[in-house]
Amino acid sequence: xxxxxxxxxxxxxxxxxxxxxxxxxxxxxxxxxxxxxxxxxxxxxxxxxxxxxxxxxxxxxxxxxxxxxxxxxxxxxxxxxxxxxxxxxxxxxxxxxxxxxxxxxxxxxxxxxxxxxxxxxxxxxxxxxxxxxxxxxxxxxxxxxxxxxxxxxxxxxxxxxxxxxxxxxxxxxxxxxxxxxxxxxxxxxxxxxxxxxxxxxxxxxxxxxxxxxxxxxxxxxxxxxxxxxxxxxxxxxxxxxxxxxxxxxxxxx
Amino acid sequence: xxxxxxxxxxxxxxxxxxxxxxxxxxxxxxxxxxxxxxxxxxxxxxxxxxxxxxxxxxxxxxxxxxxxxxxxxxxxxxxxxxxxxxxxxxxxxxxxxxxxxxxxxxxxxxxxxxxxxxxxxxxxxxxxxxxxxxxxxxxxxxxxxxxxxxxxxxxxxxxxxxxxxxxxxxxxxxxxxxxxxxxxxxxxxxxxxxxxxxxxxxxxxxxxxxxxxxxxxxxxxxxxxxxxxxxxxxxxxxxxxxxxxxxxxxxxxxxxxxxxxxxxxxxxxxxxxxxxxxxxxxx
Numbered sequence: 266x267x268x269x270x271x272x273x274x275x276x277x278x279x280x281x282x283x284x285x286x287x288x289x290x291x292x293x294x295x296x297x298x299x300x301x302x303x304x305x306x307x308x309x310x311x312x313x314x315x316x317x318x319x320x321x322x323x324x325x326x327x328x329x330x331x332x333x334x335x336x337x338x339x340x341x342x343x344x345x346x347x348x349x350x351x352x353x354x355x356x357x358x359x360x361x362x363x364x365x366x367x368x369x370x371x372x373x374x375x376x377x378x379x380x381x382x383x384x385x386x387x388x389x390x391x392x393x394x395x396x397x398x399x400x401x402x403x404x405x406x407x408x409x410x411x412x413x414x415x416x417x418x419x420x421x422x423x424x425x426x427x428x429x430x431x432x433x434x435x436x437x438x439x440x441x442x443x444x445x446x447x448x449x450x451x452x453x454x455x456x457x458x459x460x461x462x463x464x465x466x467x468x469x470x471x472x473x474x475x476x477x478x479x480x481x482x483x484x485x486x487x488x489x490x491x492x493x494x495x496x497x498x499x500x501x502x503x504x505x506x507x508x509x510x511x512x513x514x515x516x517x518x
Numbered sequence: 519x520x521x522x523x524x525x526x527x528x529x530x531x532x533x534x535x536x537x538x539x540x541x542x543x544x545x546x547x548x549x550x551x552x553x554x555x556x557x558x559x560x561x562x563x564x565x566x567x568x569x570x571x572x573x574x575x576x577x578x579x580x581x582x583x584x585x586x587x588x589x590x591x592x593x594x595x596x597x598x599x600x601x602x603x604x605x606x607x608x609x610x611x612x613x614x615x616x617x618x619x620x621x622x623x624x625x626x627x628x629x630x631x632x633x634x635x636x637x638x639x640x641x642x643x644x645x646x647x648x649x650x651x652x653x654x655x656x657x658x659x660x661x662x663x664x665x666x667x668x669x670x671x672x673x674x675x676x677x678x679x680x681x682x683x684x685x686x687x688x689x690x691x692x693x694x695x696x697x698x699x700x701x702x703x704x705x706x707x708x709x710x711x712x713x714x715x716x717x718x719x720x721x722x723x724x725x726x727x728x729x730x731x732x733x734x735x736x737x738x739x740x741x742x743x744x745x746x747x748x749x750x751x752x753x754x755x756x757x758x759x760x761x762x763x764x765x766x767x768x769x770x771x772x773x774x775x776x777x778x779x780x781x782x783x784x785x786x787x788x789x790x791x792x793x794x795x796x797x798x799x800x801x
Contacts, residue, residue, distance in 0.1 A: 323614060363800055437691075
């Protein structure tokens with residue numbers, strides 16, 4: 266690949282207590298492309314994703330070694346400013362998880378904690394990002410209502426807007442459509458494809474067809490090991506490893 | 519098949535029996551207080567301090583104890599809240615789930631919860647002696663604050679524990695500090711639980727006699743002076759019941775009725791209040 270690397274993983278090992286969740290992962294994640302992480306459940310996809318924004322720190326008894334370089338900065342360094350790392354990464358989780366506040370305040374939450382105070386500026390940020398995820402028309406008249414009043418699909422788009430409002434460089438999606446109906450899933454996928462010109466996107470999914478629709482670059486994980494990675498066309502059409510081929514054919518899942 | 523049905527019926531019966539025992543006890547207590555207290559109940563009871571005849575008054579009322587109890591329990595609740603909320607947030611935001619430190623803190627609090635209130639009274643008394651204080655509103659506030667502190671934390675903790683981990687993860691992923699998560703997300707989501715905890719603690723504080731026996735003393739006048747003794751409803755009931763005069767004893771039941779009504783009013787008010795605050799909560 267000729268494009269630039271955005272996240273550079275070097276010899277990453279992650280342990281939960283005695284159990285090793287990720288084994289010696291080394292991979293470059295390209296900038297402004299959609300990278301899809303595939304593999305069976307419990308193979309470490311989410312762990313890899315959550316080590317990018319250090320959410321794995323929240324798990325008791327977690328240990329990791331290796332390096333993850335983002336903009337030439339090792340984010341696994343214990344001295345790193347965590348809030349700054351996380352500000353760089355917008356997370357879209359499996360189930361939409363709005364904050365216990367109004368629709369407006371959900372989107373304004375990030376900008377507010379990062380120092381934007383002016384009402385006018387916040388108003389335009391909220392409007393811009395709600396439009397960016399295609400939710401504006403639906404909620405324009407009820408911005409003050411609790412976010413919990415929205416449908417699940419709308420909530421997920423709200424969470425998307427909330428993540429974008431902190432102006433991340435990278436979007437992390439942890440099976441972001443698994444709780445959604447087909448229409449809502451489609452809208453989220455379309456947004457990913459639209460936004461890849463502006464952001465580096467990493468998506469975890471166990472839906473192979475979704476991976477094929479989205480991916481520019483693919484990582485195949487199997488029980489903590491990175492079996493194969495490469496451009497989407499190569500992985501899907503001409504995988505080099507036996508395991509990958511079997512997974513693609515649905516022999517293992 | 520019949521045995522299984524019989525089992526089912528038997529345990530259902532046990533549950534209904536248990537419920538009836540509790541419900542009937544509560545009813546009996548309320549009826550007893552109302553029947554014995556109502557004859558002695560009059561406007562003067564709640565508008566005047568005691569005066570004239572007998573020890574603790576034949577005329578007048580227990581306004582001194584009502585005001586004393588409200589200020590004492592209110593002050594103790596405020597102090598306990600200032601200490602309890604940070605601890606509850608520390609347990610639920612700053613410590614990881616299942617951390618051994620959290621387990622140890624929770625265990626300690628449960629032990630403190632089980633300590634009898636007279637021990638808090640005695641402990642408060644030693645602290646007062648150390649500072650050269652005598653029985654006073656301040657002494658009572660300190661003793662009751664100590665008594666309700668573990669209750670308040672554990673009640674808050676139990677409700678904050680129910681907050682889904684994803685809400686924390688989401689807030690972290692937006693780049694929040696732990697303080698921001700605590701104050702802007704967790705307190706909002708857990709507000710009704712926090713209010714309930716405050717109410718439980720207040721109810722426990724206003725109803726406790728043993729902890730204020732040595733520490734707050736008693737007075738027959740209304741006082742807001744932190745360094746003077748203050749009357750409280752539980753002690754008023756205790757002293758009034760201890761007298762040989764039927765007139766004064768029936769006043770004890772009227773005082774109990776007043777204390778019960780105060781607690782019911784506060785409970786209902788909190789319920790209504792929490793409903794209002796549940797508006798934004800994520801279910």
